[in-house]
Amino acid sequence: MTQPFAVFPPRGAPVSAASLAREMASVVRVTVSPPPFPAGAARGRGQAVIVLPGFGAKDFTTARLREFLNVQGFHARPWPCGANLGPARNVLPRAERDLADMAARHGKVALVGISLGGTIAREIARRRPNLVSRVITLGSPLRLPVVSPLAPLAHAAALLWDADGHAALSRIREKLPVPLTAIVSPIDGIVDWQCCLPDPGDGEVIEVATGHSIMASTPEVQRIVAERLARD
DSSP, rough: OOOEEEEOTTOSSSOOOHHHHHHHHHHHHHHHHHHOTTOOOOSSOOOEEEEEEOBBGGGGHHHHHHHHHHHHTTTEEOOOSSSSSSSSHHHHHHHHHHHHOOOOOOSEEEEEEEEEHHHHHHHHHHGGGGGEEEEESSOOSSSSSSOOHHHHHHHHHHHTOHHHHHHHHHHSSSSSOOOEEEEOTTOOOOGGGGOOOOOOSSEEEEESSSSSSTTGOOOOHHHHHHHHHHTT
């Protein structure tokens, strides 16, 4: 890429080290006392879903959302790549193989990506649109450079990315060939939410008022995700 993937927030940016600290405190609160699943949410009919974790996170961070989706009648499972450090070597091919295997058994698969997981989900859907029913992103950056207090960690992770991974992120704003729902929050404390907005005509954008780190555990977001998945 000709520009860095992420930059540290300049003065006056909507995210900062202070907003990152607030996000971490919200994670503790939700972990200790998770909110109840939303009542009356849309039900699935066994539709296949792969949930991708955010930057640096493992699948335990998607467990609450996957539990909700499975309770609602969807068939949700984690991605196969462990901690999400971005498009490191073999990550995209491995994710594609897992997608193909699940699609062979269950039909088209929906991809739900949290933060960087949604960014990667976009690329997987672009590569294998015949296997993907839709993409739902939760606070997922796609306008480069991404403004975030986690930029130093992103720079370190980028050392693991190969040329294919860098190329994938450089074209991340290209319109998707499958339905897209981008859920964003103006009070996002980790990623400048405007970096998460797709271009006009590239799916729908839904604004919610919740923190970046707890978006997948927020009942309002869970309700939206279930409703969109139930359309397939």
